Amino acid sequence: MTVKPPLIDGLQYCNWSEAIFRQMRAGAVDAVHVTITYHETFRETAANIAAWNRRFERFSDLIFQGFTAADVTRAQQTGRTAIFFGAQNPSLMEDDIGLIEVLHRLGLRFMQLTYNNQSLLATGCYEAEDSGLTRMGREVVTEMNRVGMVVDMSHSAERSTLDAIAHSSRPIAISHANPAVWHPARRNKSDTVLRALAESGGMLGFSTYPHHLRDGNACSLESFCEMVARTAELMGVEHIGIGTDLCQDQPDSVVEWMRSGRWTKKTDFGEGSAAAPGFPTMPAWFKDNRDFGNIADGLRKIGLRDADVAAIMGGNWLRFFERSFGPQSVDRAT
Amino acid sequence: MTVKPPLIDGLQYCNWSEAIFRQMRAGAVDAVHVTITYHETFRETAANIAAWNRRFERFSDLIFQGFTAADVTRAQQTGRTAIFFGAQNPSLMEDDIGLIEVLHRLGLRFMQLTYNNQSLLATGCYEAEDSGLTRMGREVVTEMNRVGMVVDMSHSAERSTLDAIAHSSRPIAISHANPAVWHPARRNKSDTVLRALAESGGMLGFSTYPHHLRDGNACSLESFCEMVARTAELMGVEHIGIGTDLCQDQPDSVVEWMRSGRWTKKTDFGEGSAAAPGFPTMPAWFKDNRDFGNIADGLRKIGLRDADVAAIMGGNWLRFFERSFGPQSVDRAT
Numbered sequence: 167m168t169v170k171p172p173l174i175d176g177l178q179y180c181n182w183s184e185a186i187f188r189q190m191r192a193g194a195v196d197a198v199h200v201t202i203t204y205h206e207t208f209r210e211t212a213a214n215i216a217a218w219n220r221r222f223e224r225f226s227d228l229i230f231q232g233f234t235a236a237d238v239t240r241a242q243q244t245g246r247t248a249i250f251f252g253a254q255n256p257s258l259m260e261d262d263i264g265l266i267e268v269l270h271r272l273g274l275r276f277m278q279l280t281y282n283n284q285s286l287l288a289t290g291c292y293e294a295e296d297s298g299l300t301r302m303g304r305e306v307v308t309e310m311n312r313v314g315m316v317v318d319m320s321h322s323a324e325r326s327t328l329d330a331i332a333h334s335s336r337p338i339a340i341s342h343a344n345p346a347v348w349h350p351a352r353r354n355k356s357d358t359v360l361r362a363l364a365e366s367g368g369m370l371g372f373s374t375y376p377h378h379l380r381d382g383n384a385c386s387l388e389s390f391c392e393m394v395a396r397t398a399e400l401m402g403v404e405h406i407g408i409g410t411d412l413c414q415d416q417p418d419s420v421v422e423w424m425r426s427g428r429w430t431k432k433t434d435f436g437e438g439s440a441a442a443p444g445f446p447t448m449p450a451w452f453k454d455n456r457d458f459g460n461i462a463d464g465l466r467k468i469g470l471r472d473a474d475v476a477a478i479m480g481g482n483w484l485r486f487f488e489r490s491f492g493p494q495s496v497d498r499a500t
Numbered sequence: 501m502t503v504k505p506p507l508i509d510g511l512q513y514c515n516w517s518e519a520i521f522r523q524m525r526a527g528a529v530d531a532v533h534v535t536i537t538y539h540e541t542f543r544e545t546a547a548n549i550a551a552w553n554r555r556f557e558r559f560s561d562l563i564f565q566g567f568t569a570a571d572v573t574r575a576q577q578t579g580r581t582a583i584f585f586g587a588q589n590p591s592l593m594e595d596d597i598g599l600i601e602v603l604h605r606l607g608l609r610f611m612q613l614t615y616n617n618q619s620l621l622a623t624g625c626y627e628a629e630d631s632g633l634t635r636m637g638r639e640v641v642t643e644m645n646r647v648g649m650v651v652d653m654s655h656s657a658e659r660s661t662l663d664a665i666a667h668s669s670r671p672i673a674i675s676h677a678n679p680a681v682w683h684p685a686r687r688n689k690s691d692t693v694l695r696a697l698a699e700s701g702g703m704l705g706f707s708t709y710p711h712h713l714r715d716g717n718a719c720s721l722e723s724f725c726e727m728v729a730r731t732a733e734l735m736g737v738e739h740i741g742i743g744t745d746l747c748q749d750q751p752d753s754v755v756e757w758m759r760s761g762r763w764t765k766k767t768d769f770g771e772g773s774a775a776a777p778g779f780p781t782m783p784a785w786f787k788d789n790r791d792f793g794n795i796a797d798g799l800r801k802i803g804l805r806d807a808d809v810a811a812i813m814g815g816n817w818l819r820f821f822e823r824s825f826g827p828q829s830v831d832r833a834t
Contacts, residue, residue, distance in 0.1 A: 205595055261539055261591055262762040284634040286618060286763070295631035300618040302763040309765065428596040429620070429636040431643065 171476035172196045172238050173458055174483040176371030176409030177252070177320070177342040181416045182221060186455065187228040190247040193455040196480065197238045197248040197487075199276055199341060199409070203258050205427035208265055211258040215272055218249070233273055235487035250487075252276030252318065252341070254424075256285050256306070263302070263309055270313040275491050276341060277310065278318045279303060279330060282436060283429060288319075288326035291352050292436070296323035304333055311335045314492045320353070320409075327359050336490060337367035342409035344373055345400075348393045349380040353437060357400060364401035369486045371409020372397075374461075376446035377437035378411070387451040391464040394478065403474045407483040408461065414454055418444035505810035506530045506572050507792055508817040510705030510743030511586070511654070511676040515750045516555060520789065521562040524581040527789040530814065531572045531582040531821075533610055533675060533743075537592045539761035542599055545592040549606055552583070567607055569821035572814075584821075586610030586652065586675070588758075590619050590640070597636070597643055604647040609825050610675060611644065612652045613637060613664060616770060617763060622653075622660035625686050626770070630657035638667055645669045648826045654687070654743075661693050670824065671701035676743035678707055679734075682727045683714040687771060691734060698735035703820045705743020706731075708795075710780035711771040712745070721785040725798040728812065737808045741817045742795065748788055752778035 173194055179201040180186050190198065202218060203211040222231055232238065232248030241248040251273045259265040259277070269277075279299075280290035287303035289296040299307065307330060310317055317338040319327040330338055340363060346354040355363075355370070363370060372394055379385035380393070397406055413420070421444060425436035435443055451460045458479065465475045507528055513535040514520050524532065536552060537545040556565055566572065566582030575582040585607045593599040593611070603611075613633075614624035621637035623630040633641065641664060644651055651672040653661040664672055674697060680688040689697075689704070697704060706728055713719035714727070731740055747754070755778060759770035769777055785794045792813065799809045 207594065257595055260541065260594070260762075263765055264762060283636055284618070284620060284631070286620065289631065293631070293635060297618070297623065297627070297629035297631035301627060302617055305764045305766070428594075428598060430639045431597055432639070 169239075170242060172242065172480035172484045174238065174407065174480035175199065175412070175455075175458070176339070176369070176407050176483055177201065177373075178410060178412040178414075179254075179416070180412060180414040181420070183415065184225060184228075186414060187225050187247065189455040191228055191245070193458050195247050195455050195458065196241045197232055197250060197483070199250045199252050201254050202251045202274075203253045204255050204281060204424050205257045205429075208258050208260055211253070215251070218251070222249075231273055232275075234491055235484060238484050238487065250275045252278075254278045254321065255281035256287055259306070261286060261302075263306055266306060266309045266315060267313050270315050274315060276316045276318045276339065278321055279307070280322045280326065282321055282425065288330065289323040290321055291323045293323060296325040298325045298329040299333055303330075307334050312494050314490060314494065316490050324356060324359060327355070328362055331362045331366050331368065334366075336494065337369070337486070338363070339369045339371070339486070341369075341371045342373040342375070342378075342411040343370065344378045344393065345397055348396070349378065351378055351437065353378055360397065360401055364405040367405075369405055369407055369482060370397070370401065371407050371483075373409055373411045374449060374452040375411035375413070376449065379449065383447050383449045385449055387449075387460060387464040388468065390449075391461070391468045394465060395468055395470060398470075398474070398478075403477055404482055404485075406478055407486075408458070408479060410452060412448070412452075412454070413445055416445055421445050504576060506576060506814035506818045508572065508741065508814035509533065509746070509789075509792070510673070510703070510741050510817055511535065511707075512744060512746040512748075513588075513750070514746060514748040515754070517749065518559060518562075520748060521555075521559050521581065523789040525562055525579070527792050529581050529789050529792065530575045531566055531584060531817070533584045533586050535588050536585045536608075537587045538589050538615060538758050539591045539763075542592050542594055542596075545587070549585070552585070556583075565607055566609075568825055569818060572818050572821065584609045586612075588612045588655065589615035590621055593640070595620060595636075597640055600640060600643045600649060601647050604649050608649060610650045610652045610673065612655055613641070614656045614660065615761075616655055616759070622664065623657040624655055625657045627657060630659040632659045632663040633667055637664075641668050646828050648824060648828065650824050658690060658693060661689070662696055665696045665700050665702065668700075670828065671703070671820070672697070673703045673705070673820070675703075675705045676707040676709070676712075676745040677704065678712045678727065679731055682730070683712065685712055685771065687712055694731065694735055698739040701739075703739055703741055703816060704731070704735065705741050705817075707743055707745045708783060708786040709745035709747070710782065713783065717781050717783045719783055721783075721794060721798040722802065724783075724785075725795070725802045728799060729802055729804060732804075732808065732812075737811055738816055738819075740812055741820075742792070742813060744786060746782070746786075746788070747779055750779055755779050
């Protein structure tokens, strides 16, 4: 039996609906790491999980919750999409390291140590100063390593990211960002970070979110694919994947929550501005889950080999999932 | 009518009991800033407040909750002790700036921006790196200024403390610490900090907690009083008071909670050590609330004038309370 290479997206945060799940199936998407929480508390996150459980029950022919890498294969075999949970801020663990194992049991497989601001664990990319991993941050990374929860530094500042790579005994992820050398957004990553990430066995997911793209949503597919190819040379093709950051059908109130949470009484515009405060329009070549083929075609068109395209479109994430979601083995170095 | 100078303690965290409240009355203590929470959430802090409300109801002949500086006078007039609430960590506000005004309404008059570790707001004195006030920290200090909640930097790191003094539009407090030049503990404060605190109209409360004392609990009363007098020369006598940090009758499990909270699975010994993990024994000249007279006598003995002793023992805190606990006037600089 020929196993089809998997198609995996390293990050989405859509306004979930049957229409979107049907697009996932139309696009043959096998697995997606979805954000289930930003600034929500543990209790609020439990409510978000309950909402996901209702979706899993109602749309069981389209989606199911993924817990292990084997669930990607199960998704392929049953013609559905496996949904893996992640958090874009550590708010959900509040100040309790004991909640890491509890959240892992609930299926949380990725947790960003920060969103844009300083957290109890590390520094976000919008702070003026970056003090690296905190005392609690070091303890929590060790605990995440132990239970099998991926440290995700997509929104973190440079020194904190390098600290996390160095301190973590297992490879980490930057699930949705691009190289800063291609587009110098605050959220994109330096070559120093990308090299350290690759050397430690970590993964970068390329973002299609307009603020992370050269020329925003006018970015050409060719420019995006050439950036991917250059990054493959820098990091090695086995350390890269896709992390679209697709925020389909979300009202602008959601991006306000993402940026301003409850930490300020003002409005923080984050990557946007007072003139353009809402979600940006996506590039023409990636509007929804049916468009992954455009990216794969684009990569082939600029000369990438089929095997490399398959690795980038999901094979690398699958291998990373296999090594990352289980408990840390005590009798072997990971 | 002659008004007796007030006796005010700038910080206590005892295992509260009728015996302790009776000692407060025996010692003629008019007001105490008490810690009601360390790492507790908002909900857990509400439970702590409910426990205080039961004490206020049961021991209404001895204590009552203080909300304004006028309550110190009311305490003197009714022969009771006014209890003012404070927090030693911002955990109770979780990540919600809106809770500052809610907590002020509940009577919270002091909030430390950090305990020993990095918080969402600033850096604690046990972190290796001190990045100063965070984005959220600046927003929260402004909100505390607006409603009349005192920024307390007793456990914060140097740069964060200087940042808070500079950013706050109202004077701040270091409610319980001593000069590092006298005893170089991590919790004690540099002359740079003490000068900036005084210049901004802030207050220092001298601690009698053994880890903050030269020679620990063997520290002589004379040495303590000479330190006070030297600090009066540095800061001006109007910027100093007492903040004993009395932790009477507390089991060692409490100091474990203070230090380790829920942020680590290990035991953090803070100012203690594996060999001496518990609460230290207090100095012979300050065992409980009946011993403030020893300090006042000691200050007179080394040559301080009666007026200055009265200012240090409570007059300065009272004036600070008068300027600090109400809403910020918009039509005048505070």
